[in-house]
Amino acid sequence: MSEFTYSEAALRDLASQVLALAKAQGATACDVEVSEGAGQNISVRLDEVETIEYNRDKGVSVSVYLGQRKGHASTSDFSPTALADTVQAALAIARYTAADEFAGPADPALLCTEFPDLDLYHPWDLPVEQAIALAQECEQAGRQVDARINNSDGATVSTSSARWVYGNSQGFLGAGTSTRYSVSAALIAEDDVGMQRDYWYTAARAPADLEAPAAVGRKAGERTVRRLGARRLKTGEYPVLFEPAVASSLIGHWVSAVSGSSLYRKSSFLLDSLGQSVFAPCVTITEDPFTLRGFASGAFDGEGVATKARTLVDAGVQQGYFLSSYSARKLGMQTTGNAGGPHNLFVAPTLPASQMLAELGTGLLVTELLGHGINLVTGDYSRGAAGFWVENGVIQYPVEEITIAGNLREMYRQIVAIGDDALASSSRKVGSILLERMTVAGD
Template sequence: MNIFHSTKVEESLFKNRIRTILNLVRNRIDGSEITILKSTGITMNLRFGKIENIEFHNGSSLTVTVFNNNKTGTASSSDLSMNGIKKIIEGAISISKNTNSDPFSSLPEIELLAFKMEKIDLFYPWIFELDKVKNFLKLAEEAAFNFDKRIINTEGISFNACITTKVFGNTHNMIQAYHTSQYSLSSCVVAKDKFDMQRDYEYSYVRDMKEIQNPIWIGKKSAEKALSRLSPIKIKTIKSSVILNPDVAASIFFHFSEAIKGINVYKNSTFLLNYLGKKIFPHWLNIQEDPNLKKGIASKPFDDEGVKTKFQYIIENGILNTWLLNSYSGRRLGKLSTGNSGGIHNWKICSTLKLNFKELLKMMNSGLLITELLGSGTNLITGDFSYGAVGFWVSNGEIQYPVNEITISGNLKNLFLNIEGISNDDIDKRNSIQCGSVLVSNIQISGS
């Protein structure tokens, strides 16, 4: 059966299931919301030319949340039969009767819901054959091993394809659905010389299989990155400027997104508690959220509560414009939901400075280019951070040699204000946070 036709049939079936549930609960509770997720896909891993494993997955999940007398109950199951549906409903209602009353707990405001939603291009079904996928992986692995004789091992070449259907409904008579596709290819290899062994990886992650990186390029890039890390040199403890590569920079901005989540604000558990409307970043830095981005990795027409997503400035001219709110945290803070139940949607880190990566290196002149952080060392309450780091020492604006066994530390508030530039020619679009490399001054680096 054609995949597109199959998903449309499933969408119709799931919508009917949701209508059935709404009819069964409508006169028993104050409100309810229902989510059905269907995911179909394949994962294939190859090592030394042989398939290590192939996993097919084809599963559905149903989640029912009920609100009654300001009490909430949620139950989930993979059983979408009528008997299973009735058990889930009874489970959710039973849970709601045994929870505490909370005046902030109810469905989102009806005017915020996505009764009319944007049509976003997120669904690109691809018909694949196992032999074709296997050859695809072999090309990547062979390219890595042929790149240099010092590539002596692989941790595997992996491919993943997944088609997802999401259908959502609630007792405000909203029933909507959308479909997504995602494809990924990754290569992780090990390089060795006389004195050292290092590993590194490269990957591609897209909505449309036609846009996935060439497997030969993936293999060569993973080999090149592993080789570049061989025989690192230890550096002394100093304070220095650093450049965070796009992947590392995205992880730092993710901590910022966590710090402005409504739940952390109303619980007083964020270092940015009193910073709404205040300057956090340099005046030339903006953060836009674009949930309707075509083929965006984190695009959504509505959030996990059915609230319609919208374009918004999170940071404008360095100033914090908004918290990230679902309906519950919004009520706790006297505000409306911002459509962020379930997370963020395609953050674009924008700069009015026009710099490329080479210019960023020249600006720094001497310092550390960080390509990987180790550990989870951020305290959201204080903003303090401490991470193991891997990267390259830069002198006279040129990359000199690899560095490891170091730690960087400081406070995120200072780090944000000390951002001096962002490159615009190496923006990583594989994440929910899209940014280029980021130059930051005055970072503590602990070495030998």
């Protein structure tokens, strides 16, 4: 069975039909995305198959403009009648929508004209029987790590493929095809003190780039067992080291704070931060849309605007925002090619991962965050956490049921070091992050 029902040429033809219909019906501008996706999700628990899911979907999403009034509609029906009805629905919405002086398509001069192959498509003919075997292998490897692992939340093997075409009435028509695969496991261990759970995963565009299922399972098992016997900490102020999986969230909060919608709504603690020292001088962050096999790679954004590699934070100083055409107009600026979000982000490391615990000295290593206590307007930060207490660079014991608190504005400026242990399975490449101090609430 073919992954896709429609060829790229067929999707391009559908997009062109929609654009022609919109023009014929009086739209002053239009953009359209036509897409198709397919996937398979297999999960096992305690060696038994739990779920086998297949998905196949398709859709047409249309935005039309009548001057500066905008309407949007979508359909999963590709028939000529459905396409015409969808365009009519979008136009009907536009007629009853208030004009917005900032609405409209992207500047034609900024649209993408070069389309390099970013190596995002790697088809994998994975029969369901083989997917089950891989999931079982993953879970079994984890359960064999330690006799105290007596239960499991299961292991999962997922595959997905997508093909899409984006076009607009300014003559732009661009296409893409991609794949994404993942393997994960979550295990449960128990001792006299209680039960603990942890997980691990791997994700990649190409099957060859995935960690071996057995290695994923073992990592999940090792992470679970090391949490047994966790205690609470005494309340105080300590240096805090975020391991890569949770350090990524700190960068995510920064992305939200310097994205267009937060800025023009004035709901960000980083308003007017261009040219300002936002991070400690050791922090440099770059964006590269052209990373081969990257999870956020693309020659153009969601409006057809050409993307570009750039430095967003240089030695702690904010150099750029994440803007679409709309948010840029609201701010009196130019789009940065980020309609749809940031592209691959890279936070430059400053220390080998092997030296990060020594640099921490005595303090808290955070491996899990709980809750959503972040206020992007003020930067206030408070989250439940679990991890390990470290003394003189050596892990002493696991800790849980604690809360870490601070303010992101201060936390970013108190970054002491960044490790070179960034995870491959993410579009935000950031290693461990060490902060000078945070308030830790426990006993």
